[in-house]
Amino acid sequence: MTHQPNDLTATGDNAQAAPQREILLALPLAVLLRMGPATVGATFSIDREPSFAMVTSRFGADSPQYRGVLSMYVFGSIFGAIIVSLVASVTSATGIFDWRALAMGAGVGSGSMMAAGIASVTAAHPESADTIAALATTANLIASLAGVYLALYISLPVADHFYRFLTRRQKDGGKAAVTKMGAVAAQVLDMPKVNLPHWISLTILSVAGLVTASIVHKGFSFDMVLSYAVLAGMVALGLWITAITKGKVPALIVVITLGCLATVPGVPTASWLIATSASVDFLSVITLMLAIAGLSIGKDLPMLREIGWKILPVGFVVIAATFLASAVIAQFVLGLIG
Numbered sequence: 001m002t003h004q005p006n007d008l009t010a011t012g013d014n015a016q017a018a019p020q021r022e023i024l025l026a027l028p029l030a031v032l033l034r035m036g037p038a039t040v041g042a043t044f045s046i047d048r049e050p051s052f053a054m055v056t057s058r059f060g061a062d063s064p065q066y067r068g069v070l071s072m073y074v075f076g077s078i079f080g081a082i083i084v085s086l087v088a089s090v091t092s093a094t095g096i097f098d099w100r101a102l103a104m105g106a107g108v109g110s111g112s113m114m115a116a117g118i119a120s121v122t123a124a125h126p127e128s129a130d131t132i133a134a135l136a137t138t139a140n141l142i143a144s145l146a147g148v149y150l151a152l153y154i155s156l157p158v159a160d161h162f163y164r165f166l167t168r169r170q171k172d173g174g175k176a177a178v179t180k181m182g183a184v185a186a187q188v189l190d191m192p193k194v195n196l197p198h199w200i201s202l203t204i205l206s207v208a209g210l211v212t213a214s215i216v217h218k219g220f221s222f223d224m225v226l227s228y229a230v231l232a233g234m235v236a237l238g239l240w241i242t243a244i245t246k247g248k249v250p251a252l253i254v255v256i257t258l259g260c261l262a263t264v265p266g267v268p269t270a271s272w273l274i275a276t277s278a279s280v281d282f283l284s285v286i287t288l289m290l291a292i293a294g295l296s297i298g299k300d301l302p303m304l305r306e307i308g309w310k311i312l313p314v315g316f317v318v319i320a321a322t323f324l325a326s327a328v329i330a331q332f333v334l335g336l337i338g
Helices: 004-032 038-043 049-059 064-094 099-105 111-124 126-166 175-189 198-217 222-244 251-262 270-277 282-304 308-337
Strands: none
Touching (some): 004 126, 038 064, 038 126, 049 064, 049 126, 064 099, 064 111, 099 111, 126 251, 222 251, 222 270
16 A cells, blocks of 8 residues: 555554544434533544543543443443444445545444444445555554553543533523432442452452453453553553543553553563563453443442433444544545545
C-alpha cells in the first residue's frame, strides 16, 4: 500500500474527532426522551471499559451518569456488533466511501464491534482483506489510546455542559429523574460497605488474573507473575498520584501514559516488557474484567430499569454515528493526501 503512513495518520484524526459527532446527535435525542443526567454518561463516548473510570472519577459510581455508562455498555455488548455490521454493510454497498476509510471506521468500540465491521467491509472488498484488518486494528489502537485523553478532558465536560444547556428550560431540570433514580439507588446500595485497602484489592485481582491466565495458557510461568506485578505497580502509582493531586489527575490517565511510554520502541524497558507480557493472553485479562463488570451489572439492574427502552434508540445513534463520523473524517483526510 503506497500511502500507509499517511493512512495511519488519518486514523488518528478519525479517533480524535468522532466522539464530538455522537454528542451532537445522540445527546439531544436522549434529552428529548428525558433520560435525565444519565444522558451524559450514555452519549459522551461509545462507552467501553475506560468510560467507567472516567465517569466514576468525575461524578462517582453511584451517580446517574454512571448508570448511563453502564446502560450503554450493556447495550453495546449485546447490539454493538450487529449495528456496526449493518452500517458497514450498507455504506460499503453505496460506494460513497473509500474502502480504506470504511476500514478505519471499523476500528471503533470493542473487539466484537471491530470484528463485525472488518467482516462487512471485507465482504465487499475481499481482495484487500489483510489491509482492511490492519487499518481497522491500527485505528482501534489509536482510538483506544488517544480517545481516553479526548473523552476525559473534552468529550465528557462538553457533554455535561451541553446537557445542562439543553435542559435549562425544563421545569424540573431533570431533578425528577435524579430523585427517582436516587431512591432506587438508595434501596440497592442500602447495605454495609466494606472498604478494602488498595494493596489488598490489587493482590486479589492479581491472583485471580494469574489463575485465569494459567488456565488460558494451559500452564504457569514466572513471566505471568512479573506481568501482573508491573500492572499492579502501575495501578498503585496511578492511585497514589490521584490521591496527592486530589483527583485532578485520574489513575486511568497515569496508567495508560506509563504503559505507552514504557513500551515505545527504543525505550530500554520496551523489549523486556513486551516479551514478558506476552505470557499473559489478552483474552484472560478480558475474562477477569468482564466478570467484574457482570457483578456490577447484576447489582445495578434495578437502576438500569429506570433508563429502560430509552437506551435502544440512543445507543443505536451513538454507535452508528461513531462509525459514520470516523469514516467521514478518514475519507476527508484520504482525499487531502491523495
